[in-house]
Amino acid sequence: MNTEIYDQAKQAAQEIMEAAKLKKGDILVVGCSSSEVAGGVIGHDSSLETAQAVFSGIYDALNEKGVYLAAQCCEHLNRAICVERAAVPFAEEVCVMPQPKAGGSFATTAYRTFKDPVMLEEIQADAGLDIGGTLIGMHLKRVAVPVRLSLDHIGSAVLLAARTRPKYIGGERAVYPV
Numbered sequence: 001m002n003t004e005i006y007d008q009a010k011q012a013a014q015e016i017m018e019a020a021k022l023k024k025g026d027i028l029v030v031g032c033s034s035s036e037v038a039g040g041v042i043g044h045d046s047s048l049e050t051a052q053a054v055f056s057g058i059y060d061a062l063n064e065k066g067v068y069l070a071a072q073c074c075e076h077l078n079r080a081i082c083v084e085r086a087a088v089p090f091a092e093e094v095c096v097m098p099q100p101k102a103g104g105s106f107a108t109t110a111y112r113t114f115k116d117p118v119m120l121e122e123i124q125a126d127a128g129l130d131i132g133g134t135l136i137g138m139h140l141k142r143v144a145v146p147v148r149l150s151l152d153h154i155g156s157a158v159l160l161a162a163r164t165r166p167k168y169i170g171g172e173r174a175v176y177p178v
Contacts, residue, residue, distance in 0.1 A: 031134025
């Protein structure tokens with residue numbers, strides 16, 4: 001396993017959990033292009049080894065806090081989500097199993113690692129990491145708020161992060177908690 005990539009992924013997960021104030025049972029969605037992490041072009045150089053290093057770093061950090069990981073597949077599977085069944089006990093499943101070239105190496109690693117994986121068409125996660133331009137926004141709760149982490153890359157892939165907050169309603173006279 002690539003130790004540097006593992007360390008970067010773990011640090012990114014720890015930072016987004018802190019910034020988003022994630023608690024036990026919350027969900028972090030991650031889209032990861034192993035191609036981009038390894039210095040290639042998204043969708044062309046999928047690498048299970050690279051994906052496993054990123055996955056392990058994130059998964060280890062999340063498990064320490066009891067936060068669930070939702071792994072986003074690539075566009076070949078319409079960005080389906082792989083998550084532990086315990087995180088979404090009443091969700092409607094879809095029938096698909098990710099593979100490195102159809103779903104991506106990151107989602108494949110999640111599917112093979114989770115105790116009881118379930119595949120979903122969509123999810124509304126509490127925060128997210130976009131590693132390599134995978135476009136996770138569709139799987140975040142409204143309203144998404146960008147978060148600057150101390151890292152801006154994992155390997156060669158650009159790293160973007162977001163947390164979510166409740167919608168503000170009530171207009172100018174309303175009072176909002178922080």
